[in-house]
Amino acid sequence: MPALAKYMLRRLAQLLPVALIIVLCSYMLLRMAPGDMVDVMAGESGSATPEYMAQLREQFDLNAPGYVLFGRYLNNLAHLDLGYSFRNNMQVAELIAQRVPATLTLMLVAVVIAAVLGISLGAVSARYRGRWLDEVISTLSTIGFATPVFWVGLLLIVVFSINLRWLPSAGMQTIGGVDGFWPSLLDRLRYMALPALSLSFFYLSIYVRMTRSAMLEVYGLDYVRTARAKGISELCIAVRHVLRNALLPLVTITGLQLGSLMGGSIVVETVFSWPGLGRLAFDAVFQRDINLLLGIFLCSSFLVILMNLLVDLLYAMLDPRIEIRS
Amino acid sequence: MSSALPRRMVAVIPFAAALVFSAYVPTTNAAQTVLNAIVQPEPVALNSAFNTNFPNGVVANNVYEGLVSYDENMQPKPSLAESWDIAKDGLSITFHLRHGVKWHDGKPFTAEDVKYSALEIWKKVHPRGRTTFAALEDVLTPDQYTAVFKLKQPSLVILSSINANEAQILPAHLYADTDVLQNPHNIDPVGTGPFKFVKWVRGQYIELQRNPDYWEAGKPKVDKLVFRVIPDASSRSAALETGEVLYSPYDSVPFSDVERLSQNPELVVAKRGYESSAAYVFLEFNLRNPILANVKVRQAIDHAIDKQALIDVVWYGLGKPATGPIPSSLKNFYTTDGVPQYAFDTAQADKLLDEAGYPRKTDGIRFTLHIDYQPFHEGFKNQSEFIRQSLKKVGIDVQVRTQDLATFIRRVYNDYDFDINTGRWVPMMDPQIGGLRQYSSASITPGVPWSNASRYSNPEMDKVISALQGEVNPARRRDDFHQFQRIAQRDLPVIPLFEQQNFTVYSKRLQGVSVEPDGALSSLKDISIAP
Numbered sequence: 001m002p003a004l005a006k007y008m009l010r011r012l013a014q015l016l017p018v019a020l021i022i023v024l025c026s027y028m029l030l031r032m033a034p035g036d037m038v039d040v041m042a043g044e045s046g047s048a049t050p051e052y053m054a055q056l057r058e059q060f061d062l063n064a065p066g067y068v069l070f071g072r073y074l075n076n077l078a079h080l081d082l083g084y085s086f087r088n089n090m091q092v093a094e095l096i097a098q099r100v101p102a103t104l105t106l107m108l109v110a111v112v113i114a115a116v117l118g119i120s121l122g123a124v125s126a127r128y129r130g131r132w133l134d135e136v137i138s139t140l141s142t143i144g145f146a147t148p149v150f151w152v153g154l155l156l157i158v159v160f161s162i163n164l165r166w167l168p169s170a171g172m173q174t175i176g177g178v179d180g181f182w183p184s185l186l187d188r189l190r191y192m193a194l195p196a197l198s199l200s201f202f203y204l205s206i207y208v209r210m211t212r213s214a215m216l217e218v219y220g221l222d223y224v225r226t227a228r229a230k231g232i233s234e235l236c237i238a239v240r241h242v243l244r245n246a247l248l249p250l251v252t253i254t255g256l257q258l259g260s261l262m263g264g265s266i267v268v269e270t271v272f273s274w275p276g277l278g279r280l281a282f283d284a285v286f287q288r289d290i291n292l293l294l295g296i297f298l299c300s301s302f303l304v305i306l307m308n309l310l311v312d313l314l315y316a317m318l319d320p321r322i323e324i325r326s
Numbered sequence: 327m328s329s330a331l332p333r334r335m336v337a338v339i340p341f342a343a344a345l346v347f348s349a350y351v352p353t354t355n356a357a358q359t360v361l362n363a364i365v366q367p368e369p370v371a372l373n374s375a376f377n378t379n380f381p382n383g384v385v386a387n388n389v390y391e392g393l394v395s396y397d398e399n400m401q402p403k404p405s406l407a408e409s410w411d412i413a414k415d416g417l418s419i420t421f422h423l424r425h426g427v428k429w430h431d432g433k434p435f436t437a438e439d440v441k442y443s444a445l446e447i448w449k450k451v452h453p454r455g456r457t458t459f460a461a462l463e464d465v466l467t468p469d470q471y472t473a474v475f476k477l478k479q480p481s482l483v484i485l486s487s488i489n490a491n492e493a494q495i496l497p498a499h500l501y502a503d504t505d506v507l508q509n510p511h512n513i514d515p516v517g518t519g520p521f522k523f524v525k526w527v528r529g530q531y532i533e534l535q536r537n538p539d540y541w542e543a544g545k546p547k548v549d550k551l552v553f554r555v556i557p558d559a560s561s562r563s564a565a566l567e568t569g570e571v572l573y574s575p576y577d578s579v580p581f582s583d584v585e586r587l588s589q590n591p592e593l594v595v596a597k598r599g600y601e602s603s604a605a606y607v608f609l610e611f612n613l614r615n616p617i618l619a620n621v622k623v624r625q626a627i628d629h630a631i632d633k634q635a636l637i638d639v640v641w642y643g644l645g646k647p648a649t650g651p652i653p654s655s656l657k658n659f660y661t662t663d664g665v666p667q668y669a670f671d672t673a674q675a676d677k678l679l680d681e682a683g684y685p686r687k688t689d690g691i692r693f694t695l696h697i698d699y700q701p702f703h704e705g706f707k708n709q710s711e712f713i714r715q716s717l718k719k720v721g722i723d724v725q726v727r728t729q730d731l732a733t734f735i736r737r738v739y740n741d742y743d744f745d746i747n748t749g750r751w752v753p754m755m756d757p758q759i760g761g762l763r764q765y766s767s768a769s770i771t772p773g774v775p776w777s778n779a780s781r782y783s784n785p786e787m788d789k790v791i792s793a794l795q796g797e798v799n800p801a802r803r804r805d806d807f808h809q810f811q812r813i814a815q816r817d818l819p820v821i822p823l824f825e826q827q828n829f830t831v832y833s834k835r836l837q838g839v840s841v842e843p844d845g846a847l848s849s850l851k852d853i854s855i856a857p
């Protein structure tokens with residue numbers, strides 16, 4: 001499909017200027033923030049001498065004017081080098097690579113839970129519109145939407161970790177790991193259960209409400225009446241004729257969420273000690289670790305742009321009326 | 327057509343599974359005793375060579391050691407040095423080093439390591455080493471097991487600064503002729519200590535393992551030591567309550583949880599182990615502000631604050647009122663004799679403010695000040711609010727400003743754009759290390775955090791400070807410190823509000839938790855776990 005290939009190429013080419021603008025803006029914002037990494041390090045150390053601070057600034061290359069430093073940064077980028085984090089004593093690329101799997105896993109699991117549960121509940125709600133089941137689901141989803149994620153997280157910890165002692169409260173796996181494939185998978189799922197649930201809780205309510213309203217709209221269309229007249233079962237109508245046609249807005253939402261989940265999980269990552277990108281970025285801001293933060297921004301923007309591209313492709317797949325043109 | 331969608335979704339499953347296992351690690355033997363501890367916040371390097379952030383020390387002091395450690399009376403006792411003698415003129419200290427100690431990579435530990443650490447680390451890249459070891463001129467190594475510190479002038483502070491936390495001995499064979507700040511061993515430490523470094527999974531945990539060749543027989547007592555990183559304070563309480571974690575130093579749970587955790591039959595809330603790093607909470611005034619330059623105003627502010635209420639309301643009772651800039655746990659230096667005190671008395675405060683020439687205006691307000699607090703702890707924010715309310719009663723309007731650490735440091739220590747600065751300071755075991763800077767005019771150094779920000783400068787004070795720095799006679803030096811406290815409280819550039827009580831939370835199953843004055847910052851080699 002040459003049209004598709006061309007389209008993909010064009011979208012990928014758009015990545016570069018977008019990423020460049022993101023890097024430039026975040027660099028300028030960071031340079032405007034008062035203080036630098038040396039202030040932070042000396043501050044934490046509890047004491048310092050002027051010689052110590054001058055030496056560190058020299059070593060960390062903080063003395064040159066901003067545009068020179070930015071030029072150097074771009075030059076490094078052109079050589080696929082994200083730079084060194086003096087704060088963490090590590091290459092930025094290595095630091096990010098360590099965190100990406102954790103963030104992606106949590107994000108995907110949470111979105112899948114939210115989408116599957118949310119769409120099912122929304123469908124049920126639309127099917128039994130106005131009856132008690134619909135009322136219950138609508139009320140619960142309103143509560144879910146209104147409850148702060150960190151609070152849900154802490155509540156889940158209190159119930160499942162402290163009182164019932166069923167699930168661990170912090171971390172991503174048993175330290176040192178567990179032997180065997182299945183026990184290890186189980187171990188990871190146990191650690192992931194609470195953070196993924198808290199993260200999906202908020203998004204779930206959006207899915208419920210979106211599915212419900214989209215399906216109700218479709219239920220009123222003529223072809224649904226035709227389907228009923230043909231004698232097709234209600235379940236079949238709901239799933240095949242109504243839900244499928246109500247999916248498009250949900251795909252849009254999912255695409256947007258996948259992007260925002262990258263940042264939105266900082267809270268959950270903090271509450272559950274999940275070692276993801278959000279926390280790394282959050283810490284980097286306070287530590288004025290510009291190299292690291294720019295690296296994270298770059299990676300996240302790539303991820304978001306790729307997700308958007310995927311969503312666009314998915315549109316075409318779900319709705320044959322949408323064409324991809326280069 | 328309609329069944330195609332689920333099949334596409336199924337295709338995602340192996341992808342997700344691959345992600346789940348991307349960090350899969352096979353395990354080791356499970357029959358080992360493991361001590362799970364908390365370190366908060368996550369360290370930034372696994373030594374204290376160039377960043378003396380306390381989390382670095384909490385972990386690294388299990389891997390690295392100092393020449394000495396300190397007993398309950400804060401006197402040095404052997405560690406890497408077995409004994410030491412001070413020359414009669416005070417101009418040299420000879421350390422006799424322990425024989426047969428090996429670095430974790432098998433290389434022998436020698437006087438060369440001491441020489442390298444002292445001259446290249448402490449005196450060059452350590453944040454305060456240049457000051458503490460200012461008198462240290464050279465280190466001679468007549469043989470492998472002898473290190474002689476040559477001093478320009480006598481300096482008693484050195485013997486109080488050579489434990490694992492203040493002056494780590496790093497391996498010369500891995501650090502010499504390298505760029506210390508970028509040395510890969512900063513995150514992969516090779517020490518002489520009771521535990522060997524295994525791995526650091528960023529954002530999750532740091533794993534250490536028993537050093538079987540450790541010089542002290544029978545130690546350490548646990549096979550594995552794991553420091554976990556749990557960024558949320560309530561989650562740290564939860565981890566202690568569930569028993570996932572057994573040891574947690576440095577106030578790592580919310581103060582509001584301390585009472586509940588003390589009631590927990592499985593936990594101990596201990597207050598020992600912080601005497602050498604005892605902190606006091608202060609208000610520092612910017613004397614560039616003409617209002618605050620008036621000592622009567624500063625005295626009035628001191629009178630206007632009920633310190634005990636501040637401790638009880640904001641700090642859940644974890645502290646006691648301070649009498650001056652030296653905490654009472656530093657018994658060798660502390661005094662109240664002749665040290666001016668300003669008891670809580672709002673009438674006196676009002677009177678002093680009137681005398682200073684700032685009567686209440688029609689709205690009851692005399693003048694407005696800003697307060698900036700160290701953004702390390704939510705307690706300081708609450709404390710600033712408490713001070714705002716206290717000073718409101720005597721007609722001073724206080725506005726609280728919030729900012730992150732880097733902004734705070736630039737504002738207070740570089741731009742001097744503040745009125746009142748509040749937070750905590752740690753004078754350390756010998757207050758010459760950290761307790762004099764705020765009062766010495768030599769420390770008015772723009773851009774340097776925790777230096778003299780008030781611009782307080784008094785030749786009488788400077789004379790006392792320089793006298794005690796070069797004093798060889800401990801008794802005369804103590805008198806100098808007493809005089810320091812009297813002048814500080816008379817001139818009042820800083821109000822020491824109260825002595826903060828740090829605490830450790832640990833499981834009752836632990837035995838041998840250190841009660842030494844630097845216990846919270848020393849290795850966990852004495853701890854064993856009851857079943």
